[in-house]
Amino acid sequence: MYPIRYERGRFPNLFDDLFRDEVISRFFGTRPARTGEADTFAPPVDIKETDKAFVVVADLPGVDRKDVKVNVEKGVLTISAETRAEEAKEGENWHMTERRYGTFQRSFRLPETIDSEHVDAVFRNGVLTLTLPKAQGAAAKQISIKE
Numbered sequence: 001m002y003p004i005r006y007e008r009g010r011f012p013n014l015f016d017d018l019f020r021d022e023v024i025s026r027f028f029g030t031r032p033a034r035t036g037e038a039d040t041f042a043p044p045v046d047i048k049e050t051d052k053a054f055v056v057v058a059d060l061p062g063v064d065r066k067d068v069k070v071n072v073e074k075g076v077l078t079i080s081a082e083t084r085a086e087e088a089k090e091g092e093n094w095h096m097t098e099r100r101y102g103t104f105q106r107s108f109r110l111p112e113t114i115d116s117e118h119v120d121a122v123f124r125n126g127v128l129t130l131t132l133p134k135a136q137g138a139a140a141k142q143i144s145i146k147e
Contacts, residue, residue: 045059077132
């Protein structure tokens with residue numbers, strides 16, 4: 001599987017990272033104050049292959065199961081969700097906000113050997129685990145070479 005880079009409705013620009021707050025944070029050792037606009041982020045994802053399936057594990061802390069969407073269409077797996085910031089209440093004085101809020105979308109091109117009709121999704125303790133079984137007869141086959 002190969003990740004497809006997609007952000008804020010456009011293909012990434014080489015200079016995008018320069019202007020992101022992560023770069024500023026590393027340089028100055030702190031994060032800039034939020035502007036109130038929705039932020040985007042890309043949660044970490046692990047992908048492994050077994051004899052029978054591909055397994056995708058995504059860390060989604062603070063995301064409610066009902067806000068997670070998983071879609072397989074035209075050979076592309078897409079995981080998307082939204083997290084919402086806690087609203088400030090009268091009498092509260094926030095000193096720091098480092099947690100990420102907003103929407104995200106991660107897409108991965110699937111091998112043709114995936115049986116997309118039998119994908120299994122489990123969301124437990126902020127971790128999404130997708131099992132994408134390989135189609136029957138899609139196992140690797142050793143080809144003998146004739147003389």
